[in-house]
Amino acid sequence: MPKHRLAPVGELKDGEIRPFTLDGRYILLVQGESGPAVIDGICPHAGGDLGKGSVSGQRIRCPTHKYMFDLETGSCPLGRREGWGPVAVHKLEEIDGYIYVDI
């Protein structure tokens, strides 16, 4: 799988959400309180755009129905019903001062 360079390490501000489309896949680079994370940008509940959501601590909130997803596990702490996640979380790497992801 090709690695994609997303941004310099340390460039994102706390709570920033930066969208990318890589090989046709919509993903987000998100700066949570524990560091950067890369997740899919489409909410697993009903297709909301997480790129228009907001970040609180280590979670991202969907703007459509306000479900929150953990940036490390992708899980929704609200429940275990179908459609409540997880959202896909992608492994990122820091190489030579840049954040990379395999998609």
Ligand code: FES
């Ligand atoms: S579409 Fe995201 S919470 Fe419903």
